[in-house]
Every structure is written in structure tokens, then in C-alpha cells.
Amino acid sequence: MNAVLEATGLRKRFGSLVAVDGVSLHLAAGEVLAFLGPNGAGKTTTIKMLAGLLWPDGGQVQLLGQSPHQNPWALRHLGAVLEGNRNVYWRMTALENLVYFGVARGLRYQAAQRRARALLEQLELGAKSHTEVRHLSRGMQQKLSLAVALMHDPELLLLDEPTLGLDVESALRVEGMVRELAQTGKAILLTTHQLEVAQRLASRIAIIQQGRIVLEGRTPELLGRFAGEHYLIETETPLSPAQLGHLRSLGLEGEGPPYVYQGDSDGLWRLLEALKPTPLKKVARAEADLLEVFLKVVGRA
Numbered sequence: 001m002n003a004v005l006e007a008t009g010l011r012k013r014f015g016s017l018v019a020v021d022g023v024s025l026h027l028a029a030g031e032v033l034a035f036l037g038p039n040g041a042g043k044t045t046t047i048k049m050l051a052g053l054l055w056p057d058g059g060q061v062q063l064l065g066q067s068p069h070q071n072p073w074a075l076r077h078l079g080a081v082l083e084g085n086r087n088v089y090w091r092m093t094a095l096e097n098l099v100y101f102g103v104a105r106g107l108r109y110q111a112a113q114r115r116a117r118a119l120l121e122q123l124e125l126g127a128k129s130h131t132e133v134r135h136l137s138r139g140m141q142q143k144l145s146l147a148v149a150l151m152h153d154p155e156l157l158l159l160d161e162p163t164l165g166l167d168v169e170s171a172l173r174v175e176g177m178v179r180e181l182a183q184t185g186k187a188i189l190l191t192t193h194q195l196e197v198a199q200r201l202a203s204r205i206a207i208i209q210q211g212r213i214v215l216e217g218r219t220p221e222l223l224g225r226f227a228g229e230h231y232l233i234e235t236e237t238p239l240s241p242a243q244l245g246h247l248r249s250l251g252l253e254g255e256g257p258p259y260v261y262q263g264d265s266d267g268l269w270r271l272l273e274a275l276k277p278t279p280l281k282k283v284a285r286a287e288a289d290l291l292e293v294f295l296k297v298v299g300r301a
């Protein structure tokens with residue numbers, strides 16, 4: 001079996017609160033799993049258990065077949081960016097941080113220097129190599145955190161909100177890096193509230209709510225399963241109230257143009273027949289998105 005991460009039945013209680021209630025996750029090489037859920041759903045608690053930072057009350061974690069809770073050395077397979085920029089030393093420079101963490105995780109000094117400089121360039125932090133972390137902007141600190149997690153070239157990356165607070169260009173760069181890392185065979189678990197980022201990056205999605213996984217599947221499958229058929233219908237001119245009265249009975253919605261139709265293609269044809277001779281500007285199938293899936297599952301629509 002080629003699972004990089006295999007977590008089964010994870011449970012964690014804080015007093016009387018069951019924060020994580022039987023969560024199982026698996027990740028193979030080259031996969032990006034978006035781990036989504038509303039605030040307080042249990043994402044960070046789960047990730048901390050995966051990263052060996054919290055002891056589970058139940059369940060098991062295996063990183064390439066080894067448990068980080070029984071054998072901390074298993075953590076060498078893992079790189080994590082958790083809680084923004086807290087995994088770096090503020091009074092050390094960007095380069096010193098990277099070299100320090102590289103050596104701490106088993107790299108030789110020279111190799112750590114080379115790898116650190118390459119990562120700084122890749123993340124456009126080369127000019128800040130000798131700047132103390134406390135003098136970097138938040139976004140730069142966030143990027144440096146990612147570089148720290150990548151120093152020892154781990155097989156599994158746990159990224160908690162990796163693009164939060166980054167400017168557009170940096171966010172796209174980090175997104176590109178995540179994609180490339182997956183292409184080179186890394187397994188990546190990503191949490192984010194930016195659903196469009198998740199949709200672009202993730203091969204699979206898992207949604208957690210109140211400590212339980214409520215939906216899991218391949219991204220295109222979920223989008224297909226959950227998104228209803230939506231069409232946008234744009235007329236050259238607004239429809240008259242008389243026309244609208246009739247068309248609404250056929251399922252036309254919205255105060256357009258554009259108007260919206262939700263339903264199958266037979267219904268759409270009936271509607272387009274009834275619209276004649278009104279000139280049409282455009283009829284297009286609306287793209288389904290992850291937001292729609294998320295709202296349907298989490299029930300906040």
C-alpha cells in the first residue's frame with residue numbers, strides 16, 4: 001500500500017467537548033487533500049494529532065507505516081505550517097532559521113545552506129536572507145514558514161491556511177509551489193477557508209463538521225454530485241411583467257437579465273421556446289463551485 005498518511009478513528013476531547021470524533025483520513029503520494037470545515041469544526045485539532053503535537057484519546061496515525069506517537073522519528077516524513085508564522089525564531093535571520101531547522105532535521109550544514117538559499121529564491125525572499133524574522137512582513141514570515149517546512153524535503157506536508165494574508169502574487173506563487181510539490185509526489189493536506197484555492201488545488205476534499213467527516217470524495221465527483229444544473233440566460237432587454245409571469249411558472253428565476261434557470265436540459269428547451277421571440281444575448285451553463293457544495297453540506301445556505 002502506498003499511503004503516506006493513514007489516520008483512523010482519531011478522537012480528541014477537551015473536558016466535556018468532543019472536538020474530534022472518529023476522524024479517518026488517508027493520503028497517497030501526489031495527492032492534495034483539502035480539509036475543510038466551519039470555525040471550530042476540529043481541523044486544527046486533527047492536524048495537531050497528525051503532526052504529533054497532540055496526543056489522541058483514540059485512534060491511530062501512521063506516517064509511511066510508522067506511528068509518530070510511538071516513534072517520534074516518524075515525524076521526519078512530515079513538514080507542517082501550522083498557526084501562521086510561529087515555527088520560526090524571530091531574532092534569527094531568514095537564512096539562519098532555515099539552516100538551523102535543516103540541520104536539526106538531519107541535513108549537513110553545506111547542504112542546508114544550499115537548500116535554504118534555493119528556497120529563499122524560489123519564494124522571492126532572497127533579498128531578505130539576512131533580515132531578522134521580526135523585521136519581515138507577515139506575508140514574508142508566512143512564506144518563510146513554508147520554506148522551513150520544506151527544508152528536509154518531507155513526503156507529507158500539513159499546511160494550515162498557507163495562503164492566508166498573502167498578497168495576490170505571493171498567494172499565487174505559494175499555490176503554484178503546492179501544485180508542483182504534489183506533481184513531484186508529495187502528499188499534501190491543506191486546510192483553508194478560501195474555497196476557491198481548495199477547488200483549484202485539491203484532488204480530494206474532506207469536510208469536517210462538529211468533529212466528524214461529513215463528506216469526502218474526489219473534487220470533480222463532489223462538484224458533479226452536489227452542484228445542481230444552473231443556466232444563466234441573458235436577454236437583450238429586460239422581460240415584461242407579463243412575460244415573466246408565464247416564464248416563472250416554467251422555472252425562470254432572478255430579477256435579470258441575466259436570469260437563472262435550475263433544472264435539466266428538457267426544461268431549459270421548454271423555457272427557451274417560451275422566450276421566443278425575445279432576442280437572446282447568451283445562454284450559459286453556470287460552473288459549479290466548491291462554495292455551493294460546502295454550503296449544502298454544512299447547511300448554512
Ligand SMILES: Nc1ncnc2c1ncn2[C@@H]1O[C@H](COP(=O)(O)OP(=O)(O)OP(=O)(O)O)[C@@H](O)[C@H]1O
Nearest residue numbers: 014015017019037038039040041042043044045046
Ligand atoms: N486546547 C484546547 N482546549 C479546549 N478546547 C479546545 C482546545 N483546542 C481546541 N478546542 C476546541 O475544540 C474545537 C475544535 O477546534 P479547532 O481549533 O480544531 O477547530 P478548527 O476547525 O481548526 O477551527 P477554525 O477554522 O476556527 O480554525 C473548538 O470548539 C475549540 O474551541
